[in-house]
Structure formats: C-alpha cells, structure tokens
Amino acid sequence: xxxxxxxxEAMLRILRRTTSHPSVDWIYEEVRREIPNIxxxxxxxxxxxxxxxxxxxxxxxxxxxxxxxxxxxxxxxxRCIKCGRVCDIDGQVNGDLDKRVAEDSGLEVLGHRLEFxxxxxxxxxxxxxxAHPDR
Amino acid sequence: xxxxxxxxEAMLRILRRTTSHPSVDWIYEEVRREIPNIxxxxxxxxxxxxxxxxxxxxxxxxxxxxxxxxxxxxxxxxRCIKCGRVCDIDGQVNGDLDKRVAEDSGLEVLGHRLEFxxxxxxxxxxxxxxAHPDR
DNA sequence: AATATAATAATAACAATTACTATTATGTCG
DNA sequence: CGACATAATAGTAATTGTTATTATTATATT
Numbered sequence: 001x002x003x004x005x006x007x008x009e010a011m012l013r014i015l016r017r018t019t020s021h022p023s024v025d026w027i028y029e030e031v032r033r034e035i036p037n038i039x040x041x042x043x044x045x046x047x048x049x050x051x052x053x054x055x056x057x058x059x060x061x062x063x064x065x066x067x068x069x070x071x072x073x074x075x076x077x078x079r080c081i082k083c084g085r086v087c088d089i090d091g092q093v094n095g096d097l098d099k100r101v102a103e104d105s106g107l108e109v110l111g112h113r114l115e116f117x118x119x120x121x122x123x124x125x126x127x128x129x130x131a132h133p134d135r
Numbered sequence: 136x137x138x139x140x141x142x143x144e145a146m147l148r149i150l151r152r153t154t155s156h157p158s159v160d161w162i163y164e165e166v167r168r169e170i171p172n173i174x175x176x177x178x179x180x181x182x183x184x185x186x187x188x189x190x191x192x193x194x195x196x197x198x199x200x201x202x203x204x205x206x207x208x209x210x211x212x213x214r215c216i217k218c219g220r221v222c223d224i225d226g227q228v229n230g231d232l233d234k235r236v237a238e239d240s241g242l243e244v245l246g247h248r249l250e251f252x253x254x255x256x257x258x259x260x261x262x263x264x265x266a267h268p269d270r
Numbered sequence: 271a272a273t274a275t276a277a278t279a280a281t282a283a284c285a286a287t288t289a290c291t292a293t294t295a296t297g298t299c300g
Numbered sequence: 301c302g303a304c305a306t307a308a309t310a311g312t313a314a315t316t317g318t319t320a321t322t323a324t325t326a327t328a329t330t
Contacts, residue, residue, distance in 0.1 A: 003276050003327055024317080039279040044318060046277090062248060063195040065317080078242055089236055101224055101251050107213055110253035113196060116236050118245035138296050138307050159286080174310045179287060181308090200286080 002053070008046045010034050015056055015070030021077070021086035023065050059086060061115045078116040082123035089116060137188070143181045145169050150191055150205030156212070156221035158200050194221060196250045213251040217258035224251060 014030050015022070022030070028043050047068060050056045059077060060066040067086050069077075076089040102109040149165050150157070157165070163178050182203060185191045194212060195201040202221050204212075211224040237244040 005277055005326075007278075037279070039281090041280080041319080042278060048319095058198070060198040061196060063193065063201065066198065078236070078240065078244070081245070087240070087242070090239060091236075098251065098253075101213070101226075102253075104225060105213065105222070106256060107222070107251075108254040108259045109213070109251050110216070112249060112251045114247060114249045116233065116242070116244050116247045118233075118237075119243040121241060124243045136307085140295075140308060142309075172310070174312095176288080176311080177309060183288095 002049065007031070007035060007038055007042050008049070011043070011046050012050060012055060012070070015050075015068060018070065019088065021059060021067040021069050023067055027068065059115075061113065062117070076114045076116065078118070078120070080120035080123050081117050082119055085120050085122075087120065137184065142166070142170060142173055142177050143184070146178070146181050147185060147190060147205070150185075150203060153205065154223070156194060156202040156204050158202055162203065194250075196248070197252070211249045211251065213253070213255070215255035215258050216252050217254055220255050220257075222255065 010031050011027065014027065020026075024040075024043060024047065027047070028038075028040055031038050031043065047056070047058070051058050051068075054072065055070075057069040057072055058066060059069055061077075061079065064079065064084060071088070074093040076091070076093065078087045078089055079085070080087075098109040098112055101107070101112075145166050146162060149162065155161075159175075159178060159182065162182070163173075163175055166173050166178065182191070182193070186193050186203075189207065190205075192204040192207055193201060194204055196212075196214065199214065199219060206223070209228040211226070211228065213222045213224055214220070215222075233244040233247060236242070236247075
C-alpha cells in the first residue's frame with residue numbers, strides 16, 4: 001500500500017532522533033535542511049500517515065499547537081505553560097484507570113490522555129520572560 | 136476593571152444550566168435566541184474572559200473542537216470518539232499525582248489534564264453510524 | 271524498459287480564532 | 301441627576317493551522 005519516499009524517511013529519522021516533541025513548523029524547518037523544497041502539505045500528510053501507522057504519536061492538548069513524538073512507548077508528558085516545552089514523565093502508565101472508569105460509568109473506555117502542566121526548570125525562576133518559545 | 140454586559144450574563148447563564156459541554160457554535164446559536172445580533176467575536180472574547188476569571192473551564196483535547204464547561208468543580212471527562220459527546224466522570228481528582236510528579240521530576244507542576252476516550256452508550260453498539268455529532 | 275499508481279510540490283480552500291475599528295453601553299464622580 | 305472616560309460591542313477583516321486539489325514526479329512491479 002504505502003510506498004517509501006525520502007521525505008517520509010527523513011521525517012521519521014528526524015522524529016526518532018529528537019526528544020523535544022517538536023511542532024509541525026520545527027519539523028518542516030528541520031526537513032528542509034535536507035530537502036529544501038519539501039512542501040508543508042507533505043509534512044502534514046506524512047505526519048498523519050505515520051500517526052495512522054502507529055509510528056509516531058500526536059500530542060494535541062489544551063489548545064496549544066500540536067506536537068509530535070517519535071517515542072511510541074506509552075508515557076505521559078509535562079507541558080510548560082510559559083515556553084511551551086514538552087518533557088517526558090517517567091513512570092508507569094495506569095492501565096487500570098480505564099477499567100475502573102468503564103466499570104463505574106458503563107462507557108466503553110479505550111484509553112486516556114494525561115498531561116501535566118506548570119513551569120519547567122528554565123521558566124520556574126523567571127516567570128516573566130518568554131525564552132525558548134519553541135522547545 | 137471588568138464591566139457587566141447582557142451578552143456576558145446570558146453566556147454564563149446558558150453555560151451554568153447545561154451539562155452538555157457545548158462547543159462555541161452551540162453557545163453562539165443559543166445566545167442568539169436571546170440576543171439575535173450578538174457577534175461571534177463577542178462569544179470568543181467573553182469565553183476567554185470567563186475562563187480567565189475562573190468562571191468556566193475550557194476543554195480542548197486531542198485536536199477536537201474546543202468545548203466549554205460551566206461546572207468549575209475539578210473533575211475529569213470522557214469523550215466519545217464517534218459522536219464527540221463529552222460526559223463528566225464521577226470520582227476524585229487525584230491531587231497527589233501532581234505532587235509525586237513534581238518530586239520525581241523537579242518540575243513545578245501546577246496541575247494536570249486527564250481525559251478518557253472511547254465509545255459512549257449510544258455509539259458503542261453501532262460504531263458505524265455518526266448520530267448526534269454535536270452533543 | 272513499460273506501466274500503474276502512490277507520493278509530491280505548489281497552491282487554493284477551509285475552519286477556528288483573533289485583531290481592528292467605529293459605535294454603544296456601563297460605571298463613576300462631580 | 302448628567303457629563304465623562306473607557307470597557308464592551310457588532311461587524312468585518314486578517315491570521316493561523318490544517319486539509320483538499322491538481323498536475324507532475326518517483327516508486328515498485330511486471
């Protein structure tokens with residue numbers, strides 16, 4: 001079905017080697033260093049394909065711009081409300097939660113999203129500044 | 136600072152008396168029954184004001200259109216991935232979670248968002264249909 | 271190599287939200 | 301009360317993030 005392309009391969013490679021949970025724009029800029037005339041539409045199409053194949057994870061929470069994660073192991077995230085940075089949270093994903101909610105509510109629960117928010121190390125001390133808006 | 140207006144009062148009243156976690160468009164339509172020439176910009180501006188004042192809660196998860204909740208008691212939600220309906224989940228909000236994550240990570244954790252997803256009662260049996268897209 | 275078609279680049283279209291601006295409403299203070 | 305300062309509004313334009321369209325190019329298969 002799905003054919004390979006150097007655009008798709010470059011995107012996946014870039015997503016695999018970063019842990020910064022990049023935005024669409026960041027990915028676009030990064031791929032353009034290899035493939036200068038790549039189209040933004042291709043970025044969006046391939047992100048959706050890779051997501052559908054389960055190769056990457058989409059992080060779209062709380063109205064903030066969507067981020068992508070090349071790490072497919074289930075894990076939670078922290079988002080800095082000052083600079084937007086997204087970090088991984090160590091620790092177990094709670095699978096029992098879904099079961100408990102399903103039993104209590106009668107809903108067919110397939111999963112949950114959990115995101116922590118607050119100030120990251122860089123922003124905690126200086127809540128006024130707005131450094132690193134894209135990390 | 137903030138002055139009253141019949142538009143703002145109508146919006147808050149409407150949000151207080153529903154439990155359907157309405158979308159911007161639903162709120163717009165509903166307020167227009169009272170104030171037919173209200174502007175959509177006013178809806179957005181007042182939603183942001185009411186949110187900033189802590190009078191309402193914004194639910195924007197997973198790329199789906201933003202919903203608003205006039206119930207400010209901390210609680211979790213379930214979203215049907217078929218029809219988009221949002222329901223409240225009974226049960227305690229886990230405040231210790233934030234503390235544990237903060238201790239483990241060194242981040243200044245202010246809170247977390249948790250949303251369950253799956254099929255609601257109406258959509259569980261007939262996953263093909265797409266009834267009630269706006270509830 | 272010839273062929274079928276998936277993927278692409280470039281652009282247009284779209285939907286959700288915000289910004290702008292002239293006008294109207296609200297609260298204050300003499 | 302009635303004038304005044306200004307917050308809020310309606311209407312519109314602009315912006316942003318994303319998807320659709322289309323002619324062209326690249327990939328895989330025979």
